[in-house]
Amino acid sequence: MIEVTLLGTGSPIPDARRAGPSTLVRAGGQTFLVDCGRGVLQRLTAAGVGANQLSALLLTHFHSDHIAELGDVLITRWVSTFTPDPPPLPIIGPPGTRELVDAMLKAFAFDISYRIAHHDDLTAPPPVTVLEYTEGEVWNSDGVTIRVAPTDHRPVTPTIGFRVEHDGASVVLAGDTVPCASLDELARGAGALVHTVIRKDLVEQMPMQRIRDICGYHSSVEQAAQTATRAGVGILILTHYVPAIAPGQEDEWRALAAAHFERQIELGDDLHTVDVHPGVSRPAD
Ligand SMILES: [Zn+2]
């Protein structure tokens, strides 16, 4: 079984009830944080996970809403790990991840120097291992494998999606993307597909062109549902709601997806959790 928790279901638009994009995947005793948007550590705490318990951090791309609290994750993991010689945190993302992580550690260089000067048992900056990939297997440890493939969020590039597998169960995390063949392939026959979505029918009516621009590189609810159907996944998990789902609107969003995907659809508030068991997919169309 793989457990998926939507830590943050929001978007770049600040929302009092929704943290920024971030998803927790727990499989085989391992804990993966996928993206780290606004408020991620508060939601992670609510899910019962400390920054010092992460097996790896997975990044789909570098839009600010998906990496807003990378620095907090790095620093908090560092200062809350009390074992001697803590292992480096694996950070897996597309090319550019190393530059991003280095820049983040540089931004926190004052903090890092204060803490090393103050605490005898902190002698080095936060240990990290950065791995940059656009496709292929990126993780194989104690029965959990993770594979990545390119997605299409142009002009943002490169961007990747992740497929986590454990003991016959599988979960794909699409990140921000328009429908594309490489995502279809990554998601083929998966137990669940976690997909970011926007309501293009609503966003297209907004007066500001800068807001309407986002329709060009995101999937609508309907498109995410079509991707799920093409790939033959068992459960479609929607997140990253633009605009935020207002209380009472859940059924309207669900109906838009259900018109194109006839199996289980999950959406909701932050901390909504979905159990993904083996054998819930069906043959792809
Ligand atoms: Zn994005």
Ligand SMILES: [Zn+2]
């Ligand atoms: Zn986004």
